[in-house]
Amino acid sequence: xxxxxxxxxxxxxxxxxxxxxxxxxxxxxxxxxxxxxxxxxxxxxxxxxxxxxxxxxxxxxxxxxxxxxxxxxxxxxxxxxxxxxxxxxxxxxxxxxxxxxxxxxxxxxxxxxxxxxxxxxxxxxxxxxxxxxxxxxxxxxxxxxxxxxxxxxxxxxxxxxxxxxxxxxxxxxxxxxxxxxxxxxxxxxxxxxxxxxxxxxxxxxxxxxxxxxxxxxxxxxxxxxxxxxxxxxxxxxxxxxxxxxxxxxxxxxxxxxxxxxxxxxxxxxxxxxxxxxxxxxxxxxxxxxxxxxxxxxxxxxxxxxxxxxxxxxxxxxxxxxxxxxxxxxxxxxxx
Amino acid sequence: xxxxxxxxxxxxxxxxxxxxxxxxxxxxxxxxxxxxxxxxxxxxxxxxxxxxxxxxxxxxxxxxxxxxxxxxxxxxxxxxxxxxxxxxxxxxxxxxxxxxxxxxxxxxxxxxxxxxxxxxxxxxxxxxxxxxxxxxxxxxxxxxxxxxxxxxxxxxxxxxxxxxxxxxxxxxxxxxxxxxxxxxxxxxxxxxxxxxxxxxxxxxxxxxxxxxxxxxxxxxxxxxxxxxxxxxxxxxxxxxxxxxxxxxxxxxxxxxxxxxxxxxxxxxxxxxxxxxxxxxxxxxxxxxxxxxxxxxxxxxxxxxxxxxxxxxxxxxxxxxxxxxxxxxxxxxxxx
Numbered sequence: 001x002x003x004x005x006x007x008x009x010x011x012x013x014x015x016x017x018x019x020x021x022x023x024x025x026x027x028x029x030x031x032x033x034x035x036x037x038x039x040x041x042x043x044x045x046x047x048x049x050x051x052x053x054x055x056x057x058x059x060x061x062x063x064x065x066x067x068x069x070x071x072x073x074x075x076x077x078x079x080x081x082x083x084x085x086x087x088x089x090x091x092x093x094x095x096x097x098x099x100x101x102x103x104x105x106x107x108x109x110x111x112x113x114x115x116x117x118x119x120x121x122x123x124x125x126x127x128x129x130x131x132x133x134x135x136x137x138x139x140x141x142x143x144x145x146x147x148x149x150x151x152x153x154x155x156x157x158x159x160x161x162x163x164x165x166x167x168x169x170x171x172x173x174x175x176x177x178x179x180x181x182x183x184x185x186x187x188x189x190x191x192x193x194x195x196x197x198x199x200x201x202x203x204x205x206x207x208x209x210x211x212x213x214x215x216x217x218x219x220x221x222x223x224x225x226x227x228x229x230x231x232x233x234x235x236x237x238x239x240x241x242x243x244x245x246x247x248x249x250x251x252x253x254x255x256x257x258x259x260x261x262x263x264x265x266x267x268x269x270x271x272x273x274x275x276x277x278x279x280x281x282x283x284x285x286x287x288x289x290x291x292x293x294x295x296x297x298x299x300x301x302x303x304x305x306x307x308x309x310x311x312x313x314x315x316x317x318x319x320x321x322x323x324x325x326x327x328x329x330x331x332x333x334x335x
Numbered sequence: 336x337x338x339x340x341x342x343x344x345x346x347x348x349x350x351x352x353x354x355x356x357x358x359x360x361x362x363x364x365x366x367x368x369x370x371x372x373x374x375x376x377x378x379x380x381x382x383x384x385x386x387x388x389x390x391x392x393x394x395x396x397x398x399x400x401x402x403x404x405x406x407x408x409x410x411x412x413x414x415x416x417x418x419x420x421x422x423x424x425x426x427x428x429x430x431x432x433x434x435x436x437x438x439x440x441x442x443x444x445x446x447x448x449x450x451x452x453x454x455x456x457x458x459x460x461x462x463x464x465x466x467x468x469x470x471x472x473x474x475x476x477x478x479x480x481x482x483x484x485x486x487x488x489x490x491x492x493x494x495x496x497x498x499x500x501x502x503x504x505x506x507x508x509x510x511x512x513x514x515x516x517x518x519x520x521x522x523x524x525x526x527x528x529x530x531x532x533x534x535x536x537x538x539x540x541x542x543x544x545x546x547x548x549x550x551x552x553x554x555x556x557x558x559x560x561x562x563x564x565x566x567x568x569x570x571x572x573x574x575x576x577x578x579x580x581x582x583x584x585x586x587x588x589x590x591x592x593x594x595x596x597x598x599x600x601x602x603x604x605x606x607x608x609x610x611x612x613x614x615x616x617x618x619x620x621x622x623x624x625x626x627x628x629x630x631x632x633x634x635x636x637x638x639x640x641x642x643x644x645x646x647x648x649x650x651x652x653x654x655x656x657x658x659x660x661x662x663x664x665x666x667x668x669x670x
Contacts, residue, residue: 087561088585096585096610098560226422226433241603250423250431250616260603268576268599271613272591275431278606278613281585 001049004042007317012050015114020065021083023118025075027057029138030108031307032319032331034168035259040320043261050107053079054141056134057113057335059122066118073124076293077115078285079103079142084120094120094286102282109316111335123289126297133296135304135332139173140292143330144303145285146257147173147234148292151181153255153279154230158182163208163219165244166234167195169306169330170257172202174232176303179203180295183230187222189215189243195329198305212239216246227252233280234258241266250275257283307332336384339377340659342652347385350449355400356418358453360410362392364473365443366642367654367666369503370594375655378596385442388414389476391469392448392670394457401453408459411628412450413620414438414477419455429455429621437617444651446670458624461632468631470639470667474508475627478665479638480620481592482508482569483627486516488590488614489565493517498543498554500579501569502530504641504665505592507537509567511638514538515630518565522557524550524578530664533640547574551581562587568615569593576601585610592618642667 002008015024031054039046059073069075081101082094089097099117106113115121129137136144147170156162156178164174167190178186179202187206188199196207210218220227227249233241236258244254245266257280266278295301309328311319312335319331337343350359366389374381394408404410416436417429424432434452441448450456464472471479482505491497491513499509502525513521514537522541523534531542545553555562562584568576571593579589580601592615601613630636644663646654647670654666 087559091586093586093610224422238603251426251428251619256607260607262604264603266601266603266606268573268595268601269597271601272595272616275428275616276614279611281607281610284586 020063025057052109053103055108075122146283149283151177163228171234176202219247256280355398360392387444388438390443410457430617481618484618486512498563506569511537554582591615
C-alpha cells in the first residue's frame with residue numbers, strides 16, 4: 001500500500017531462507033481482510049507497506065530445522081507466527097507466542113512469502129486439495145479461525161443461545177462456528193439482506209436488525225429478558241462492544257475479535273455489575289487449524305462461501321475498493 | 336449512617352414477615368465491610384441509611400412458604416438476596432438473580448433482619464455452631480465467599496501461579512481460596528507486615544511489595560517473563576485493575592471483585608492484545624455457601640482469623656473509625 005487509498009502491485013525480491021526454521025511458500029491464494037481497510041482509510045499509518053496476512057500455498061523450500069513439512073506440501077498458516085512449543089503456545093494461545101510476530105509485517109498479498117517458525121505456524125493438508133477447497137482452506141488462515149475462536153471464547157455450546165454482533169466475514173464465520181459447536185439458537189445481527197441470507201445458510205436461526213441498545217434490548221426480548229448465553233463481538237467499535245455486553249446475561253460470555261481501536265473502553269462499573277465474562281483478542285488460529293482443515297477436507301463446512309468477489313492478484317486495488325465501498329464482503333485473490 | 340463519618344446506633348421497629356418466603360433472623364454477629372467505607376468517606380450518598388450486609392444468626396420466624404429452614408436454625412446468608420430457582424441462579428449467578436436485591440438495602444448491622452427469599456438466600460449449619468466457629472461462618476456471608484469467587488473466576492487450580500492484588504480482607508480470603516483450590520504458587524501483593532504474615536498463614540508462597548506497573552513487572556520476573564496464570568483483583572481502582580491485567584499472562588484469567596467506581600475503565604486496545612480473560616463482579620456467594628460452611632465446620636479452613644477487632648454492636652462507630660484509619664483490617668460486631 002503506497003498510501004491510504006492507493007494500492008499498487010510492485011516487484012519485490014523473492015524471499016530466501018534466513019533461519020533454519022523458515023519455509024518459503026508459493027502462494028496459491030490470498031485475500032483482503034477487513035482490518036486491511038484501516039490503513040486504506042488512513043486510520044493507521046502506511047507508507048509503501050507490504051499488505052496481507054492470510055495465505056495458503058505450496059512449500060517451495062525449507063530450512064534445515066523444519067521437521068513437519070516437506071517441499072511440495074500444501075499448507076495453511078495462521079496470521080500470527082508461532083513456535084508452537086513455548087508455554088503460551090502449549091496453553092493454546094499461539095497468537096501470543098513468545099516468538100510471535102504478525103504476518104501482516106511480512107505481507108502475503110504476494111506470490112511468495114518467507115514464513116518463520118514454519119513447523120509452529122503452518123499445517124499441511126493431507127494432500128494437494130481440489131481447487132474448489134482452496135477458498136475454504138484460505139478462510140482457516142484468519143476469518144474462519146477468528147470466528148471460531150470468538151465462538152469458543154463466548155463458550156458457544158449445545159443448548160446455548162449465541163448472538164453475533166457484526167455481519168462481516170468474521171461475524172458470519174462466528175455463526176458457522178456456533179452452529180458447529182452445537183448452539184441451539186444463533187441470532188445474527190444484520191441489516192443487509194445478502195448477509196442475512198448467508199448467515200442463515202451458515203446456521204443462524206434468528207435475525208435481529210436493530211443495533212446498539214435497541215439491538216441489545218431485542219436480544220433480551222428473545223431470551224426471556226435475560227440476554228444471550230454467548231455473544232460474539234466481531235466489529236470492534238464502542239457501540240458494538242456495548243451492544244455485546246448488554247446483550248449478554250449475567251454469567252454469560254462475550255467473545256470479542258473485532259480489533260478495538262484507540263478510543264474504545266470498557267466502563268468499569270457497568271462491566272462489574274453485568275457479571276459477564278470477557279475474552280478475546282487476536283485469535284490463536286494455529287490452535288484450531290488441524291480441526292478446521294479436517295472439517296473442510298471432509299466437506300462438513302463450506303466457509304469459502306464468504307468470498308463474494310474473486311480477482312487476480314494484479315487487480316488487488318479493485319479488491320480494496322470493492323471492500324471499502326461495501327460492494328464485497330470478502331475478496332479472494334488468485335495468484 | 337446518619338451522614339458521612341457519622342455512624343449512630345438507633346432504635347428501629349422490629350422487622351416482621353411480609354412475604355410468605357421471608358424469614359426473620361436474630362443476628363449472632365455482623366461486621367463492617369470495606370465497601371461500607373465508601374459512604375463513610377462521602378464517596379457514596381448516605382442519609383440515615385441502615386448499614387451492613389454480612390450476617391449470621393438464628394431463625395426466629397418463617398413465612399408459610401419457607402421449606403428448607405425452621406425456627407431455631409443457625410443460618411449463614413449471602414449479601415445478595417436470591418430465589419435460587421431462576422435460570423440465572425441455577426447457572427450459579429445468584430448475585431444476579433432476577434429477584435435479587437442487595438442486603439445492604441436491608442442493613443444487617445442490627446439485632447434482627449427480615450430476609451426475603453429465605454430458602455434461596457440462607458443456608459443452615461448442621462447444628463448450632465461452637466462460638467469459636469462464628470467468626471469464620473460470618474466471613475462466608477461476604478468476604479470469604481467473595482474471595483472464593485475471585486479465585487474461581489481467576490481459575491486458580493492445581494499447578495497454577497496465582498497473584499493477588501489487594502491485601503484487605505477479600506484479598507486475604509482470595510489467598511486462602513487459591514490455596515484450597517490447589518494453586519501451586521500464590522503471590523500476595525502487600526506492603527503491610529501484619530497482612531503479609533496473615534497472607535502467608537493463609538497459603539501465600541511469595542510476597543511482592545511493589546505496586547502498579549512495578550508490581551506487574553515483578554510478577555512477570557517471578558514467572559519466566561510470562562505473567563501469572565490467575566490474578567485476583569480485590570481493590571477496584573484503576574491502578575489495581577491495570578496491575579492485575581498487566582500481571583496476567585496471555586490466555587490467563589483476571590478475577591475481579593473490588594467494586595469499580597465511576598472513573599475506572601478498561602482500555603480496549605490493551606485488553607484486546609493482552610489476551611486475558613476478565614470475569615468478576617458481585618460474588619454469587621450463595622453458590623459457594625454449602626461448600627464453605629462444610630469446610631469451616633470440618634475446621635479445614637479458619638477464615639475468621641481475618642477479624643482483628645471485635646466490638647459490641649453499640650460500639651459500631653469505633654469500628655468504622657478503626658477501619659477507616661486502617662487500624663483494623665476487618666471488624667466483627669457482636670450482638
